[in-house]
Amino acid sequence: MTLLRIDEPTRAQTGHPLWRLGFRPFYMVAAIFAALAIPLWMAQYFGLLSQGLNIGFMWHMHEMVFGMAAAVVVGFLYTAGYNWTGLWTPRRGRLAALVALWLAGRVAMLVAPPLVAAAIDWLFLPAAAWPLFRVMRQANNRRNYFLVGLLALMALANAVFHAAALGWLAVTPATPVQAAILVIVMMEAAIGTRIIPMFTRNGAPGTAPLVQPGLDKACLGLLAASALCWVVNAPRLLFAPLALAAAALVLLRLWRWQALRTLSVPLLWIMHLSYAWIAAGFVLLVLSRWQLVSASAGFHALTVGSMAGLILGMITRTTLGHTGRPLKAGRGERWMFTLIQLSALARVASALGYDTQQGVVLMASAGLWTAAFIAYAIVYVPYLSSARVDGKPG
Numbered sequence: 548m549t550l551l552r553i554d555e556p557t558r559a560q561t562g563h564p565l566w567r568l569g570f571r572p573f574y575m576v577a578a579i580f581a582a583l584a585i586p587l588w589m590a591q592y593f594g595l596l597s598q599g600l601n602i603g604f605m606w607h608m609h610e611m612v613f614g615m616a617a618a619v620v621v622g623f624l625y626t627a628g629y630n631w632t633g634l635w636t637p638r639r640g641r642l643a644a645l646v647a648l649w650l651a652g653r654v655a656m657l658v659a660p661p662l663v664a665a666a667i668d669w670l671f672l673p674a675a676a677w678p679l680f681r682v683m684r685q686a687n688n689r690r691n692y693f694l695v696g697l698l699a700l701m702a703l704a705n706a707v708f709h710a711a712a713l714g715w716l717a718v719t720p721a722t723p724v725q726a727a728i729l730v731i732v733m734m735e736a737a738i739g740t741r742i743i744p745m746f747t748r749n750g751a752p753g754t755a756p757l758v759q760p761g762l763d764k765a766c767l768g769l770l771a772a773s774a775l776c777w778v779v780n781a782p783r784l785l786f787a788p789l790a791l792a793a794a795a796l797v798l799l800r801l802w803r804w805q806a807l808r809t810l811s812v813p814l815l816w817i818m819h820l821s822y823a824w825i826a827a828g829f830v831l832l833v834l835s836r837w838q839l840v841s842a843s844a845g846f847h848a849l850t851v852g853s854m855a856g857l858i859l860g861m862i863t864r865t866t867l868g869h870t871g872r873p874l875k876a877g878r879g880e881r882w883m884f885t886l887i888q889l890s891a892l893a894r895v896a897s898a899l900g901y902d903t904q905q906g907v908v909l910m911a912s913a914g915l916w917t918a919a920f921i922a923y924a925i926v927y928v929p930y931l932s933s934a935r936v937d938g939k940p941g
Contacts, residue, residue, distance in 0.1 A: 564934045566639045568941045569625025570869060571931045572646045574862045577618035578927070580653060581855075582920040584610055589913045593906070600657050601664070605712060608724045611850065613668065613705050614653055616731055619858050620701075621645075621675045624694060626865060628679050629941070632686035637678050645675055665709035672702035693737070700730050722778070725846060729774035732825060732849055735857050736770050736797075739822050744804050746864075747819075750874065751812050757803040766800060769793035773829060783836040790833045794826035813876035814864055817884040821856030824848050824891065831895075844898035851916065852891035859887050859923060870930045871937030879926040883919045890915035 565571050588607040590596040625636035637645055652668035659667065676698040683691055707723035710716040740763045744756035773790040775781075801823055809815035831845035863880050867873065876884075893912035902908040935941060 562639050563932075565932045566642050567934075568629060568638060568869065569636055569642060570622040570862070570865055572642065573618045573622025573625070573649075574866060575924070575928055575931045576646060576650065577615050577622070577858075578862070578920045578923045580610075580618070581615045582917050582924060584615065585913045585916050589910065593910075601659075601661075602657070605720050605724075606656060608721060609708060610653070610656060612724055612727045612731070613672075613701070613708070614649075614656070616854060616858070617672060617701065618649055619862060620698070620731065620734065621672075621679075623861060623865065624679055624698075626869060626941075628682050628688075628691075631691060632682055632688050634682045634686055636682055641678070645671070648674060661709075661713055665713065669702070669705055669709060672698055672705060676702065694734065697730050697734055701727050704730065725842075726774075726778045728846060728849055728854070729777065731854055732828075733767070733771060733774065735822070735853060736767055736825060739818065739857070740767065740800075743818050743822060747804055747806075747809060747815055750815050751805070751809050754805045754808050756805050759803070762796065762800060762803075766793060766796035769796060770825070770829075777832060783833075786836060787833045790829040794829040797826040797829075798823065813881050813884055814860065814874060817856060817860040817888075820888060821853050821860055824852030824856060827895075828853060841898055844895050847894045847898050848891065851894045851912070852888070855887050855916070855919075856884075856891065859883055859919060862923065863927070866927050866930055869935070869941055870933070871935040871939060872930065877926075879922055883922040883926075886915045886919035886922065890919065 565575070584607075587596070587600075587602055591600075591602040596602065625642075628634075628636045648667075649671050652664075652671050655664040655667040676695055679698070680692075680695045683689075683695065704723040704727040707716060707718065707726075708720050711718045711720040711723065744758050747754050747756045769789055770793045773786060773793050776786040776789060801819055804819070806816075806819035806823070809819055828845050828849035831840055831848055832842065834840045835842040835845055863876070863883070864874060867875075890912045893908050893915060896902070897906070897908040897912060
């Protein structure tokens with residue numbers, strides 16, 4: 548006699564779905580914040596915002612990196628950490644507390660006195676890195692310890708930023724922000740090396756990406772050496788050949804990964820194209836050392852082109868996969884990917900001097916950026932805040 552089996556929900560399936568895995572709340576708050584922060588900055592930049600908020604150039608630099616990007620990085624690593632180890636990264640109350648700490652940092656950076664804002668904001672990255680390290684140590688997942696180390700470097704850069712902003716260190720606050728951007732670029736480069744060829748092979752029929760571990764290691768080593776040279780202001784005759792060689796290897800590897808055969812698959816071309824912006828950013832940084840272009844052009848290629856492009860590519864893909872949906876881009880995804888790439892082109896063009904006195908190209912870039920993240924929020928907040936459609940935990 549066969550009895551009807553009724554399974555009780557596991558603890559991972561109880562409670563609100565938003566708190567079941569790290570990508571859910573962090574992707575949501577990061578996207579909404581990205582859609583709000585750039586219009587706020589533009590309003591301040593063009594003198595349309597009344598006094599009372601701590602919005603300025605340093606706020607803009609800091610919040611795009613240590614606010615928006617840091618939230619995405621933590622959400623991604625918590626989700627990847629669960630996949631790598633089979634052990635739960637923070638969820639439910641612990642996850643909600645970390646999101647609350649991140650939100651408190653954003654509010655503090657807007658309205659609190661500098662010392663109070665520094666204390667609240669700085670706590671987030673160490674608080675987020677520690678449970679990830681514990682999970683990796685418990686699973687003996689030494690291969691990915693370096694990602695915790697990169698989070699620690701970001702926390703150090705954030706501490707230097709606040710110390711400089713408070714006048715405790717005789718460095719410009721822009722330097723640690725640039726260092727943190729380059730740390731994120733290293734994360735992108737390392738993780739992209741692992742996943743882009745695999746995703747291409749699985750998602751673009753007929754492709755056979757060529758992967759050569761030695762070439763990958765050489766590229767990552769050159770990127771790291773170039774980044775270090777930039778941060779310590781090494782002589783340009785040392786920085787330039789390293790950075791140009793790194794850029795060349797990025798493009799060579801993309802060619803070997805058959806990037807051009809992914810143009811009909813939005814979830815793939817967004818990752819290949821965004822990865823290519825790393826090469827463009829390093830070339831522009833080399834030119835800036837010879838004072839041919841502004842460093843802003845290079846760093847906006849790295850942030851808007853590469854970082855934001857890969858962020859949108861990954862937060863769509865991981866959300867679809869981890870909510871049990873098909874890995875297929877619809878109209879919304881195609882729009883947000885196109886918008887962010889157009890935003891990158893416009894922002895770099897503006898930094899290169901191709902703009903009007905009224906900043907029309909700059910404003911266009913801001914509008915395209917905002918539209919891209921609003922599109923993500925409209926399409927994906929319902930996915931992030933509802934249970935997996937396949938009934939699995941997470």
